[in-house]
Amino acid sequence: MATQETDQEDVSQSVLPVLKDLTDRAKTLLSELETFRAHLRTIRQEGQVEIASFRSTVQSELGMLERLSSKPDNASTSHIARSSNLPFLETVWNEAKKSKRVAALQKRVYYNSPSKSLSQAMTMRHVTRQKPNKEGMKNAAVPVDAITDSGLTWLKVSLVTNTRLLFDLAKQGWQSGGSEDEEGPAFPSEDDDDDDIPLVKSAKEICYAAQSFRIRTRTPVVHLILPRVQPGETDEVDGILDQCRAAGALVFCGEDLKPSVPIDQALDVMASNPISTFSETVNIDCTILLALVSEFSHARVSKEPWFHRALQRQVEIEGNENLLPSLLYPALANHPMVCTSKAAKRMSEIVETIGTPSEKARTAILLADEKLKSHHELVQEMQAWSAYEVPDSWRLPIRILDQDEETAMYPNLPPAATAASESMTSINKSVFLYGWATGVTTITSNRTVVKQLESDLDKHESLDDATWPSIWLCPTARSLVGKEKRGVKKEHNKKDGVYSLPDPLRREAQRRNGLDVLSAREGREVVDLRPDGYPCEEVLEAKNAARQASSAPLEAREK
Template identity: 60%
Template sequence: MATPGESQDKQRPESEGNEGDDGTSSALHGLIARAHNLLAELHHFRERLDSLRQTRNVELGHFRGNIQSELSMLERLVAKPLSTSTQHVARSSNLPFLECVWSTVKKSEGVIALQKRIYTNSSVKLLSQGMKHVDLNLNGSGTKAKGQKPGKGQKENAVIVDAITDGGRTWTKVSLVTNQRMLFDLAKQGWDSGGSESEDDDFSRGQDEEDDDRDIPVLKTAKELTYAANCFRVKTKKPKVHLILPRVTEGEVPEIDRILEDCRKTGAELFCGGNLEPERDIKEAVKTMAIDPQESFSDVLNIDCTILLALVSEFSHAKVEKAPWFHRALQRQVEIEDNENLLPSLLYPAMGNRQLVCTHEAVTRMREIVETIGTPSEKARTKVLLGDDKTKTQADLVEEMQEWSAYSVPKNWQLPIQVVDQNENECQQNLPAQALETAKDMTDINYSVFLYGWATGRTTITSNRTVVKQIETHLETYVDLPDESWPRIWLCPTARSLVGKEKRGASKKSEPTNEVIGKKEQHTAWPLPDPLRRELQRRNGLDVLSQRAGYEVEDLRPNGYPMEEVIEAKENSIR
């Protein structure tokens, strides 16, 4: 028979084992809850990007995939019987690292990518927007610059950057290495804690002279990341490198401090456990993580000709059906407008209650286009937009524009748009030398629009992607340009042109023919039944024009009529 003492000894391990299992289970459930919270905050950030239409500009997929993989692994562990290996996996979860990356990102501005693989030996596998690859043969002699490793394959020439922020200008790497781990890495390299100071100096110098493979991991990471950053330019500037070390403490071990100093000598800026900023709430953090460009707009906006046309276009103000003679670009505009209304979703918020101006050249060209191919309603909107009737107030113009639009026109829209001289007050004397060189091949209209905004420091709103790209490409050929040298431009992500007119002689599909006394009479356009004809007249503003001319216009749909009637009329017209 076992003694009472023996019984207690046999029961103790079982009790301790149950407590260990309970602790592991609790830890796993805690990690799962933290993973869900991380995904929820990431979703909150995604919603912010969606609201600013910046989702395509920010790479989050790889980071989110890592969180999801970690969560799936943890959920599988919870579903299995607990074991020693389960405890080990719970302790070695990668979730704390992912949380640290996310915490760092929430303190940043202008997030571009998370956990991005960057190739330093290829200009094809580039980064995100605004990143330009450069040849890093810094010596200019055909030989490798100091610190540059020879190519050993694609993997040898790529690094993982945990966060690219500040519009691409800051590259951040997070490491959860500890002081103890760094000392262990030093010991592996043959470092002896009992050595003299001179011996330590000899070791440090030897590290500089030996191959990079002899570096301890944290120093090797700093070197690789700074080298990769030197391979790229963002608005002519090298990206800054930040190394986040939340579990490292400075000032306790001289050898650790010496390693950190070597990391700083590579050009990296270090942030250790004692000098990290406090955690930020996600609701406040997203406002800087994804910056609304409209918040930095100037008080006076310079409107390009492309936007002037968009502000009066039939596509922007009414529901336009695809016509057989529409070319592909017009058809695409119809599709985009069906999914997203340009004026209420983009242009009206961008303009707000700011004063609007445009150059003589821009408005002259806009009037020429409207006069040539504009519909009656587009011509009428142009007169309102530019305030041709000088007796009307801002409120009058807004009210009149509302008559020509299917969407609500903001009461604070500052109509009319004021026409200015491109060199008013001799503003072009303020232009940097790079501006004149950049604009030498521009058309007169683009020259007037973009250099006026550049010279006055006013934000230019345009959908002319080609010219904006030309400006950026030319400026990127310079070295280390100050931010003040760059023009303030907001590129509207979508364009709108006028509906235009059908070309004479344009081919039509299955054109109808009428047999008249045995002859086939071909029509140049479809004979429209009355409901459809009246609908087209209404959309083109003919009712309003007729009323203003003093004619009585009969409303054939006083109580409205179902859309099915219009569709049926259209189908009948093409039979």
């Protein structure tokens, strides 16, 4: 009886410290993950890095350890604690902290299904199957522990030991020793996947999956991380490592691994702020020109019945995050801005056609002649038309390039640029080719053009990094409040026998709505330059007719 109690006491003494250590480490890991998430939110990259699955796994592991602490201190509890998956999760995280441009943690990559591969939220393109699918492998997927270097490096972590590798060899029927006539240990052939030990199978599968993708014309490189393997001790283990290398993986054992780094030093390396890579001067696309003067960006615009779905969505987004103070002002701070003549002309045409008076006023300030007014004067004028503080670091005005300046550097364009720009409109061609030829960062929210450009370039056999243009795709867009629904003809825009209100009245309502809100914002008073509005007698007449028609009995409207 005394011996039994002593055994239980020994178990208790051994389990509690282990559990406390594991729990504390799990909390530290989770805390560092939250710090990384906060960093991603700050640089607006949270949607570009997939860590939700990994974070959920860490939370589950922490919950299991905390529940285990309340259980009896017996051999079963000790076994579960010592079998914790936390060391593996820590290794994955430590490798991620040493990596550049983390794209995902613990991601399943589908490599035999084009439809699946296209939905993986990575900058990758499915190339082709290199061998026929095995039965049941239609949607084959391989788990990748970390995807870094913007997708170009795939990490596979294993905590297997030399002893375990020898055991796996023996389990497969291979003996650790050989006859005196043999030159070396015998191993399965590279093509005999069924006879491979688990580590080699895993290396072959992930390397095969990596060959099915390209990122910026390059194939991802697989790093096999083996912190508990010591090479050079036995020929058998070295032979296994050689098989992994033959499959295409770069093998890193315990002695090859660099120590981890503190999270505060790792953040900017793991996910750098794209704004930090901008050129000194930035090239502004037409989409951003419109966003910089839009009523949506400068005032609180409420949803209106005539807003189509995209505009209603912009109202919702602006209500949650203010584009100018939270994103564009910091991005453009202290950067001289230029735009092509075609972009400026197109933007001015749009504003003149559907812009409100306040949007027109902002456009005049944005594209003003820098010889006539100073930067500080323009900032003060813009402030009078905005509900948000206009920073002095915004280098107004935007300088409009002349035609000769736009095309002077075209001879420097790489051959790939000519082919990629063939399908672009003349405006987009002027914008993107100027930035490409001069090395100037182009700021745009035109996702369609950017993704098509990337797709066209990715079709080349090989392109070095210097060939690719510097483009920053703004994650959100803003239109003018007067933007119409696409494809709707005014003469057919009729519902229940009542025509929608004519455009002039819509413009007037939108203008008054924006200015009313501006004047009510605390600390800022904006004067309505046309308090009596615009002469809209014919519009008011149409409005009254519409109201009378809507209130008439249904039978009368059908006649």
